[in-house]
Amino acid sequence: MTPTVPIPTVLTVAGTDPSAGAGVAADLKTFAALGAYGTLVVTAVTAQSTRGVTGVHQLDGAFVEQQLETLLADVRVDAVKIGMLGSADVTRAVAGVLRRHRLPHVVLDPVMVATSGDRLLAADAVAALRDELLPLADLITPNVPEAADLLGVAEARDEDEMRAQAARLTGLTARVLLKGGHLGGPESVDLLVDDDEVVRLTAPRVDTTSTHGTGCTLSSAVAALRPAAPDWATAVRGAKDYLTQALRTADRLDVGSGHGPVHHFHALWPASHPAPPVRNR
Numbered sequence: 001m002t003p004t005v006p007i008p009t010v011l012t013v014a015g016t017d018p019s020a021g022a023g024v025a026a027d028l029k030t031f032a033a034l035g036a037y038g039t040l041v042v043t044a045v046t047a048q049s050t051r052g053v054t055g056v057h058q059l060d061g062a063f064v065e066q067q068l069e070t071l072l073a074d075v076r077v078d079a080v081k082i083g084m085l086g087s088a089d090v091t092r093a094v095a096g097v098l099r100r101h102r103l104p105h106v107v108l109d110p111v112m113v114a115t116s117g118d119r120l121l122a123a124d125a126v127a128a129l130r131d132e133l134l135p136l137a138d139l140i141t142p143n144v145p146e147a148a149d150l151l152g153v154a155e156a157r158d159e160d161e162m163r164a165q166a167a168r169l170t171g172l173t174a175r176v177l178l179k180g181g182h183l184g185g186p187e188s189v190d191l192l193v194d195d196d197e198v199v200r201l202t203a204p205r206v207d208t209t210s211t212h213g214t215g216c217t218l219s220s221a222v223a224a225l226r227p228a229a230p231d232w233a234t235a236v237r238g239a240k241d242y243l244t245q246a247l248r249t250a251d252r253l254d255v256g257s258g259h260g261p262v263h264h265f266h267a268l269w270p271a272s273h274p275a276p277p278v279r280n281r
Contacts, residue, residue: 008227009076010036011103012220013068013094014083014111015044015056021261022048022213027081029264030220034242036227039075041067043094044086050212050256058086061093068097079105081223082137083216086121088128095132105226108137108173109219110146126150134173139232141219142169143179156180159189166193177222177236179215181205192236199233203244210250210260217262218243 012027020026024040031038043064047055071077080103085091098106110129112121121129130150134140147165148155150172156162159180166178170193180189185205192199221239222232229235246262252271255261263269 008036008078008224009039010079010081010220010223010227011039011041011071011077012081012083012223013041013043013064013085014081014216015046015086016042017046017048017213019049019212019256019261021050021255021259022216023084026213026216026261026264027083027220030217030242031224033264033268034221034224036079036224039071039077041071043090044084050258050260052258056086059090061087061089061091064090065093065097068094072097072101072103077103078227079223080107081220082106082108082133083219084111084121085125085129085133088122088125091125091128091133095128095136098133098136104138105223106136106138107219107223107226108133108140109215110134110140110142110150111215112146112149130172134169137173139175139177139222139236140169140173141177141179141215141222143181143215144183147178156183158183159191162189162191163198166191166198169193175232179218181214190236190240192233194232199236201237201240203240206244206247206250208247208250210247210253210262212256212259212261214243214247214262217246217264 010031012024015023017023028038045057144156156165162178166176169176176193178191187202188205190201218239221242222235225238226235245266249263249266
């Protein structure tokens with residue numbers, strides 16, 4: 001008999017998004033699409049749509065810690081994706097749990113600002129994120145504005161400045177995937193810095209406004225793929241390919257009137273669906 005390979009169990013620690021394009025909903029969809037079993041711990045509840053964020057209800061650190069400890073006492077976790085934390089209190093609570101449990105393959109997406117421009121991390125929490133959580137992560141996935149925020153410098157304007165900032169961030173954490181989507185141009189260029197090696201990852205820029213939750217989706221894809229991948233570069237390449245296809249097929253969906261979600265199940269759902277029934281009003 002062929003030995004059974006366990007399905008990886010991946011944990012997301014993040015906030016909610018009622019439109020399900022970002023946050024824990026996007027993470028769970030990504031895990032499922034890539035063959036992982038998803039578990040979740042909620043850090044904050046948002047009032048949010050494809051148009052933006054209108055409110056945030058922040059959970060306290062003690063309850064986030066209780067969620068984590070209760071789950072980890074029972075469930076094996078093969079990788080972790082950390083997204084929106086929201087406050088210094090929650091950031092410190094998550095860091096404390098990671099110190100106690102030493103979980104494998106921790107991917108940290110330092111969510112500070114939503115695609116809509118709404119700030120999702122309190123200013124006083126940036127120092128806690130940088131000083132307490134970054135040293136515990138195996139990979140961080142900031143975009144250009146987030147990298148600048150973490151370093152307290154101006155945003156990178158080109159690839160050379162991206163490379164310099166990514167190198168500086170490796171002084172704070174194990175590995176860095178610096179996402180260059182904000183720079184514009186015909187290609188989306190990301191830089192993976194692992195020890196002294198810099199891997200340049202490119203993909204054609206997709207012409208779509210359905211970009212809600214791209215950062216959540218990419219980091220979740222890395223976490224889902226890493227347990228079976230031989231190294232971080234392989235997991236990141238697979239995640240970037242997955243996201244590119246999710247962007248290319250996003251316009252098959254018709255969700256909201258703002259920045260729509262990417263198509264997490266592009267490889268699993270048929271290319272065409274029957275028209276929805278007309279409802280009597």
